[in-house]
Amino acid sequence: MAVIGLPYKYLERLTGTDHETILARLPMIGSEVERQEADHADVEFFPDRPDLFSVEGVSRAMRGFLDIETGLPRYTVKPSGIKFTVDPNLATIRPCLGSAIIRNVTFDEESILSIMGLQEALHWAVGRGRSKVAIGIHDLDTIKPPFHYIASPRSRKFIPLDFERELSMDEILVEHPKGRDYAKIVKDFPLFPLIIDNENNVCSFPPIINGERTRVTTSTRNILLDTTGTDNKAVQVAVNIICTAMAETGAAIESVEIEGVQTPLLAPMERIISVRECCDLIGVELPATEIANLLEKMRFGAQPVDRGTVKVQVPCYRADIMHDWDIFEDVAIAYGYDKFAVEISPTFAIGRAHPVYTIAAQVRGILAGLGYLEMMPFTLTNERVLYDAMQRERSSRVLSLMHPISEEHTVVRTDILPLLLEMLQVNKPRELPQCLFATGDVIEDMRTTQRLAAASIHLNADLSEAYACTDAVLHELSITYIVQESKDPAFIDGRRGDIIAGGKKVGVFGEIHPSVLNAFDLEHPVAAFELDLRAVPGYPAL
């Protein structure tokens, strides 16, 4: 999530109203005010609205929402006459380039911070951590056009931002903090992307770091924007968002000629929307004129074509508008989520519990009746608990996580009993007897199925208790079964039985082996059983 700092003075100046009014209404366009300080507020915006990641963008949206200035913001773009070449060798490295010239910039500390913040937020939300899009802004007056985006030998040296000496690009990846952070994006390429001016001065080593030479300061008046990446659409969105934010401060935007194409254009996209479709989706009857008014509040251009359709101009910075429904959402937001006459639909349907959960509820009833307490252990565990501590063979049917977050959680459980013994261990200081059960999912061979396990610990826990409890549960669940001597090493030989139903082993019960008790640091005998609930008649075949 992007958290944007909004300094009150700057926000008030750009918006034309007091910050209390703005902050009170801000959540209703889709944001969350995280903190309000004496001079600024930190506000979180959603990742689909990168156009709101700057004070300039927020004030543009709020002027509309507060009816101070509605309709499509119009941006004029003059050609700068500046050209930018792109080296064909970049095709397999980082092929896309966007650029613009921004003139008459009047930077103060607040606006510099706002633009830097926007740049970082765009790197995160649109740029996917700079891999998809990276942005550089440069003091235009320190360099000479035309500019060249080239694939450079890695040994090329220049002074990177915040350094006083020259480093080769290879060295930057090791020695510069940004180099270390983003090295993984470029390190495998034989040549590195580089932006230079016509006198071979380095502007930028995208997506890693700018050159110190072109550093932007409060005295910067004219800017070269470079935006490189792997996705042309995303690169253009980033250019549009930065240029329009700068234009909001009074700067003039000029286009650059890249390989014969003038960019950016900052022109809106046009869509014709259906009034019927819009009203049906949001559930409020609105005439075309009202829909157009609401959209103008959201800074769209909108004109009713007839009673059934509205022509909409989508501002170039609204990267989130992919579908007509995205526009309908803005109609709903402008209408006000707090103004809907809410009610449930008359949809008639009969509720039905899933048989798996019906069986699980019956199992809980039976075990509670037998005096057992329910536990809800994690399904994530590890093979030490699942097999080694139980003296059982590690199973090839277990599902392993590719990138576990800790050694405790590396696989999904194939059995529940080991986790119950862990629960007994956790509860060792508590009064005995302790009778615990757990029911829920296990995964074997990728399939999710339901199990029940129960364990009872006290001075006299023994086979007959385990057997009697198992028998009671099987009887209550209408499972016809026979018992065979078990070979399960988690139990004491001669005090363990396999539950056989329908010719298959569906569970095991007995007295836990003392070596297993030692492994779980338990000091009293444990009577236990585990049952595959697929043995219950009526368990659905999934």
Add this chain to the structure above:
Amino acid sequence: MAELTQNEKRLLAILEKEHKADAPHLASLLDATPEAVVQWAHLAEEKGLVSLERFVDKAFIYTDEGKEYLKHGLPETQLLKFIRNDTPLADLQKHAAFRIGFGQLRKKGLISVKNGTVSKVGESSTADDETALKNPQAGDPRTKELIKRGILQETETVTYRVSITLEGTALVKKSHTITLESEHKIVIGTLSRDQIISREWKNLNFRRYDVAKLPKRVYPGKTHPYQRLIEEMRQILLEMGFTEIYGDIVQSSFWNFDALFQPQDHPAREMQDTFYLKEQAPLPAGWEKVRDMHERGGETSSTGWGGTWNKKKAEQCVLRTHTTSLSIQHLAANPNPPVKAFCISRVYRREAIDPTHTPEFEQLEGIVMDKGVSFRHLLGYLKEFYGRMGFEDVRFRPAYFPYTEPSVEPEIYVDGLGWVEMGGAGIFREEVTAPWGITYPVLAWGLGVSRVAMLKLGLKDLRLLYRSDIEWIRESPVHRDQKVTKGGRK
């Protein structure tokens, strides 16, 4: 003077007439056991109202062996009859009484043994021993010897005699409450089966117990407090006509992400947020439509994400990160209206464990698909559901979720906390529903059940749900006092 019990009063009333009597006699008069009478007399004696005399009567009883000897004589007596002078030892050894009798005779010096023959010594006789056997006397050494040999056993019979003291008599005369009125009322503790069926209980008084003293608490077996909360939610949704969904934890990225129009480079799909598995799963029939939707927006007004959609990426399996993967499969299998379905199941996120994060947790999700349903109805369902959960004040804020449009975040008002964000909701994007031939809007909402648990169960640490302290489960009442949470406006 300490208060007299009802039984002491009755004892005194009887004694006032009898003056002095044995406990069994008093017991028969009082319809009690002699032991009970003695117990009451002890209490009255401590108050100086009666005096209690104890008599110990010693008696002897015969063991089985003793009874045998009483009939046939002691073994030494039996053996002695066979001894003449110079009786060969070998002959005696054939006698049944030899083993015990021979030893006794030698011990008593009644015989001598010489060169394999046995002779009597003088006028040997066991008459005194036989006398002791027939008529044992306390203190007699021969009797003691018989006890030692296990032929006799000494028993003590203790009898009590109770007499009323002068104080006791005076008290009875003075008191109105010491009467024979309650002569046949006995105070008892445990009511017995005999007392019930014989109607004897009519003559009984029941001992009064102190109900101010709390019992030792016992705990019934029960379900987990968190499970009970889940059941409450299931109940609400079933009552509202929703069908329950259950499904696999392992899902392909296709169902978990792609079918929900999450672009393949979306941050939520990255390995640091999702548990990926090395396994692959085949894609379902119709997957090409999902590809087309991603690349170009299919046949809808959508532009799609652009770029090239990678089938291999979609085949990679994950532990489901949300139950929406089950909802979309339910819809794909049931594309015709109406559909009302819900699911409360575990989902997995690659998050380190701390008090407010666990790598697995329960998610609730509800969907409604029908002709004519709209965003306004979605807000209605949210209000209804949260209202039934006891959260009366619900408000709505715009939100963003990749697979819904419009999207909304409901907030509920909780006393002491203010407005609390509670899950997310929206209408499934057309890009999500169109590939499966679903032509009507799908309202969907979801929430983290453990968040509700924190509010409802007053938890500060989510880990307690999954690594529970038994004490907490034992102490958590099955029926919670459902406080209805009202907003600050009321």
